[in-house]
Amino acid sequence: MPKPSSTKKVKTIPVPKSIRIDLTGHQYGRLTVLGFAGYRESAPMWKCQCDCGTVADYYRCNLRSGTSTQCVQCRHADLGVRSTTHGQWGSPEYRAWEKVRQSDNVCKRWQSYENFRKDVGPKPSKDHQLSRKVTTSAWKPSNVHWVHRDNVVQQKSNSHLIRFRGRTQTLTAWAREVDLSPAALRSRLESGWTVREALTTEALH
Template sequence: MYRKKIQRKVFFITKHGFSNKERLYRIWRNMRRRCNSPKSDYYYNYGGRGIKVCDEWDDYLNFRKWALRNGYSEELSIDRINVDGNYEPSNCRWATREEQANNARSNVNLTYKGVTKTATGWARTLGITKSTMFHRLDRSWTIEEIMTIPMGGRRTKESPKAKVYLYNGKFKTLKQLSKIKGIHPDTIRHRIKIGMKIEEAATKPLSKNQFA
């Protein structure tokens, strides 16, 4: 068994010319898995929504060449400019986690009285800042509250519908997630805001200088 494992590894290096230890290769492999394999934990949010990897990037060497010519570095991850679009050169860039989180939030579609726009589009229409719009979304304001309360205004009461997140196949509120590892809901909310996956945000231990 050990000998077979060594042979497979040698074949892989000979075929592509790069080790699977290369971070860029793992990014490419995981990108394709999210879009092509129903067994992937994240398939429901990629391939399950019809998102595909372009034919050109089925070849790792083509993807690698594009990445190195378009700003790839070890600190960045691949990001789709249009979160409903495919993985292809015209729709992808290299971004930090915070930039990715802001891009995903900016492209959230909201429908009010039959009109659908992105969150940033509605912010411009309503005359409020993007940060105000994101604050309202993060705090689970209802669509009616978001659209009718002016900049600087407050809700008269808390929204009865708490925002929920999919965790291990079940929907949970931040308060419920906080009970998993005793991490404060605001800490989990902040982690999600900067781009952490929900599983990591709810379970990653706090550093010594942090408080739950």
């Protein structure tokens, strides 16, 4: 994608004192950080401009982990080119792979869709989704299975154990301890935050 001659002038928010590192001006792949964009589900967001000129907001953790390196349009264009090698673009398995790759805790083997498809097999039905057996461990062949959606909520509440500073508790127990809602804590973890970041970053009230 061609790089625009200059960055766009967009409205940003003054960086609050609680943000320890100002990312303004930093470059992450094709993305240039224009400024602070506020919070989403208690997670700090940064407004970025892609080399193609598209401006959008991104999670700090996804920028710093390398998960977000370009806008959605450029990403889809790249994926469209790569999909010609396997003809699976848009399939249920391919969409599952795209979602898995948004995490910063994915095994190197699954950088390849072909490897992912070989390991997880076909989606059993439209009512199934790919889930980790141990939610705090990486997305890898030995730690995933297809789960019927009716069992997902029950599985999450029973198996989402988090270990931090030598202690292991359920997500709900940790959320209560750090004064977050379980939904907010889950959102942080699913957005790519590390356990330390998720449990020690103060929520914006």
